[in-house]
Amino acid sequence: MVEPEPKTCVSCGRTIEWRKKWERNWNEVRYCSDPCRKRKIKPVDQELEAAIQELLKERGNGQTIxxxxxxxxxxxxxxxxxxxxxMEPTRMAARRLVASGHVExxxxxxVVDPSTAKGPIRIRRIP
Known part of the structure; x- marks a missing residue:
C-alpha cells in the first residue's frame, strides 16, 4: 500500500506521520497522540489564534510577532x-494557523517546518 499524505493534528498543529496500525482508519485520525486527544481545543486556544491574527493585522504585511x-x-x-x-499553547495555535494557510x-x-522548529520563532502573516 502507498502511504497516504500526512495530516495535521487538530490540537497541536504538528504533522501526523502515517503508521501501519492506522491503515484501516486513517481517514478518522485527527490527533497525533493521546495527550493531544485528551487536551483537544480549548477556548483559550481560540483566543490565542485570534490574538496572533489581530497582532499580525496591526503590524502589517511582512512584519512578524x-x-x-x-x-x-x-x-x-x-x-x-x-x-x-x-507559551506552548501559543506555539500550538501558530502551528494550527500554519496548517490552515494563514501564517508562516x-x-x-x-520559513521553517512548524513541526520540527526548536528554539525561538517568529510568526508572519502570509501575504
Whole structure:
C-alpha cells in the first residue's frame, strides 16, 4: 500500500506521520497522540489564534510577532507565570494557523517546518 499524505493534528498543529496500525482508519485520525486527544481545543486556544491574527493585522504585511506577544495579550502582563504558561499553547495555535494557510513560522529570517522548529520563532502573516 502507498502511504497516504500526512495530516495535521487538530490540537497541536504538528504533522501526523502515517503508521501501519492506522491503515484501516486513517481517514478518522485527527490527533497525533493521546495527550493531544485528551487536551483537544480549548477556548483559550481560540483566543490565542485570534490574538496572533489581530497582532499580525496591526503590524502589517511582512512584519512578524513573537509568540510571547500573543501570550501576553491573552494571559495579561501582571504575572509572568500567567502568560509564560501560555507559551506552548501559543506555539500550538501558530502551528494550527500554519496548517490552515494563514501564517508562516520564521527562524533566522527563513520559513521553517512548524513541526520540527526548536528554539525561538517568529510568526508572519502570509501575504
Amino acid at each position: 513573537c509568540p510571547s506577544e500573543a501570550a501576553k495579550a491573552v494571559g495579561g502582563t501582571e504575572s509572568e507565570a500567567a502568560w509564560n504558561n501560555l 513560522i520564521i527562524q533566522q529570517g527563513r
